[in-house]
Amino acid sequence: MTDYSFFEETQHRTRRFREYYGNIVRSMEDRMDEFNLGTRPVAIADRGDHRVVEISSCARSPGVGVEAIEAIIRQPLPDDFRDFYASYSEAVIVTRSRPLHLWPVSKIVSALELNAWAFEDDDVRHFFRFGEYLHADASHFALGQSPSDYKSWPVWFTSIEETDKECEVNLMSASNPYSLGRSFREWLKEFIASDGMNDYFLSEHAESPGGAAYDPVPSDELT
Numbered sequence: 001m002t003d004y005s006f007f008e009e010t011q012h013r014t015r016r017f018r019e020y021y022g023n024i025v026r027s028m029e030d031r032m033d034e035f036n037l038g039t040r041p042v043a044i045a046d047r048g049d050h051r052v053v054e055i056s057s058c059a060r061s062p063g064v065g066v067e068a069i070e071a072i073i074r075q076p077l078p079d080d081f082r083d084f085y086a087s088y089s090e091a092v093i094v095t096r097s098r099p100l101h102l103w104p105v106s107k108i109v110s111a112l113e114l115n116a117w118a119f120e121d122d123d124v125r126h127f128f129r130f131g132e133y134l135h136a137d138a139s140h141f142a143l144g145q146s147p148s149d150y151k152s153w154p155v156w157f158t159s160i161e162e163t164d165k166e167c168e169v170n171l172m173s174a175s176n177p178y179s180l181g182r183s184f185r186e187w188l189k190e191f192i193a194s195d196g197m198n199d200y201f202l203s204e205h206a207e208s209p210g211g212a213a214y215d216p217v218p219s220d221e222l223t
Contacts, residue, residue: 004087010093015054018216019207062086065105069108075124081130081143081153084188100131100141101134102131119165125164127144127164128142141155146171147172154181
């Protein structure tokens with residue numbers, strides 16, 4: 001099995017952040033309720049220009065496997081992705097970036113079916129979406145086979161406005177496409193290790209003076 005100990009260490013760890021006012025707070029709370037993942041931000045203090053919140057990462061287990069995804073894309077998935085979903089069915093990861101929602105298999109399948117109109121019934125599909133930021137659901141994370149090596153499945157960033165077929169065509173036609181990580185595990189490990197600050201697109205949506213969605217509150221400072 002793939003080593004996901006770095007992910008397990010993040011689960012149910014309560015963190016305290018300064019959350020500067022914008023549209024993150026309410027929409028994130030709504031999504032937490034929608035997915036019923038057992039965690040949501042708890043306000044500790046209101047400071048006028050920001051509030052202090054406590055929030056935990058969480059995941060559901062056991063997993064349900066990825067067979068339903070493979071049946072649609074008509075090929076096997078990489079071992080690291082398969083192993084993750086064998087252990088976990090859904091997750092929210094809280095870092096200084098926006099909370100990352102790794103979708104349940106049912107939502108991944110729904111997204112694939114939504115884009116099915118662009119494909120023939122017997123097409124092998126090389127691209128699918130697996131997650132999003134909780135309060136930015138127009139931006140998706142996806143796995144797509146590398147045009148230079150069909151054995152590898154890098155992580156890509158895409159928009160809800162792009163179809164899976166458009167994304168596949170763009171990847172195949174690009175001479176040097178930009179990926180977020182060479183594999184699902186590599187991308188997830190780096191995202192957690194950097195506390196979300198390696199987010200290539202974070203500066204476009206930064207809410208805090210520290211240039212992130214959240215600024216951490218030091219452990220020796222109550223609020």
